[in-house]
Amino acid sequence: MTAPTLPDAARILDLATGYMVSQQLFQASRIGLFAAVADGADTVTAIAERCGIGERIARILADAMASQGLLGRTDGRYTVAPDAEAYLTGGASALDLAPFLTFLSEISYPHWLQFARTVDTTEPGDLQMDDARWATFMAGVMTYNRLHAQEFGRAIDLAGARRALDFGGLSAEFALAVMARNPELHTTFAYAPGFDDGIAEAVEAAGLAGRSTVEPTDTATGAPEGPYDLVFANHVIHRFGAEENAAIFRRLRAAAEPGATLTVLDFFLDDDAEQRGIDALHAGEYLVIDGTIVYPESEVRSWLAEAGWEVREKVALPGSPRVLVATAV
Structure with a gap:
């Protein structure tokens, strides 16, 4: 008897780990990674020096952004994709989305940690705003x-x-x-x-x-x-x-x-x-x-x-x- 063919779990895992992508995007934006690459800092060493971070995390962030198509990578050199150039390169952007990404990182994401209570009560969380x-x-x-x-x-x-x-x-x-x-x-x-x-x-x-x-x-x-x-x-x-x-x-x-x-x-x-x-x-x-x-x-x-x-x-x-x-x- 042939065992039933099961669908793979890739879609579920992509959803479940989506916060990892968003956190790396937030930090890449915060340290100016996209602007650095656009300005010519296109290797791990150059990114690390320009952004003031270690080479290990520079490689992690650059590869994560390349995996999402926001950067290209060829022979160890990175390029900025057109959408990233338009929205993620700081003052050079057509529309700089950095303030929105900061909002998502510092306000929205921590607030979602209260979502279990919202599910149980249908009540919003506590923004605790100053x-x-x-x-x-x-x-x-x-x-x-x-x-x-x-x-x-x-x-x-x-x-x-x-x-x-x-x-x-x-x-x-x-x-x-x-x-x-x-x-x-x-x-x-x-x-x-x-x-x-x-x-x-x-x-x-x-x-x-x-x-x-x-x-x-x-x-x-x-x-x-x-x-x-x-x-x-x-x-x-x-x-x-x-x-x-x-x-x-x-x-x-x-x-x-x-x-x-x-x-x-x-x-x-x-x-x-x-x-x-x-x-x-x-x-x-x-x-x-x-x-x-x-x-x-x-x-x-x-x-x-x-x-x-x-x-x-x-x-x-x-x-x-x-x-x-x-x-x-």
């Missing part, structure tokens, strides 16, 4: 938002809009990315007090001065006055309860003209044949960090439909949330 940790938290989150905004601007076609409302967001970068491609677009930023700081400066720094208005507005209860032909509700829904979100979308519909476009950017749990991994992972992240919610997409769609928004498209942004694009009907 001023320094809050600074690390916000620098990381806003860096990640800049990545989201970059991908949003590249993937979502909002040409032709003239009057936009950016409601309740956490970062002006999303609207700025769209405004940079649409010279006729004026945006009203209706952000909660405390979240509206720095918007005018960000608009001016982007070279878009004179094309925005800032109106401090409570996100949960504010009723903006329109009409607008474009509405952003990006990174809003995970911060509020279901009834609050349903009411927010009703008020946004009241401020929108017929045919206006709404974007809802967030992570979603879906009913697709295969759940997108990054959304499901962030459902755990949001819960263990502060108890906020990654909602099922079907529930979000029900709020939109009830409020008079018809979803016409769903766009998955690389390394970032998804976007539901809806039309005011």
Whole structure:
């Protein structure tokens, strides 16, 4: 009798040891390994000298990053992969993700050590924040938002809009990315007090001065006055309860003209044949960090439909949330 053929356990072990990869990435970023290689320190000896570490750990980190494709390795010399060069080489990066990796290393990862309690109680862990940790938290989150905004601007076609409302967001970068491609677009930023700081400066720094208005507005209860032909509700829904979100979308519909476009950017749990991994992972992240919610997409769609928004498209942004694009009907 032939013994049954068993599947191998490689996938399970890859998942179980994933924290080893992330920890080595965090430290490679912290010591400037990618910038060193990009600048020509392309051997173990040169990496060790440039980064101020021993040759043994230089070899371990460089080979670990090569195993993940972030570095190339040929005859003992390393090169930086295009994605690592764009995001991991410090000041030379197109968008430096180092502050986000620091957040993951110093805030998120230690917090996940409380996840067993969260599983048993459905309660978030204790962040135990002081001023320094809050600074690390916000620098990381806003860096990640800049990545989201970059991908949003590249993937979502909002040409032709003239009057936009950016409601309740956490970062002006999303609207700025769209405004940079649409010279006729004026945006009203209706952000909660405390979240509206720095918007005018960000608009001016982007070279878009004179094309925005800032109106401090409570996100949960504010009723903006329109009409607008474009509405952003990006990174809003995970911060509020279901009834609050349903009411927010009703008020946004009241401020929108017929045919206006709404974007809802967030992570979603879906009913697709295969759940997108990054959304499901962030459902755990949001819960263990502060108890906020990654909602099922079907529930979000029900709020939109009830409020008079018809979803016409769903766009998955690389390394970032998804976007539901809806039309005011």
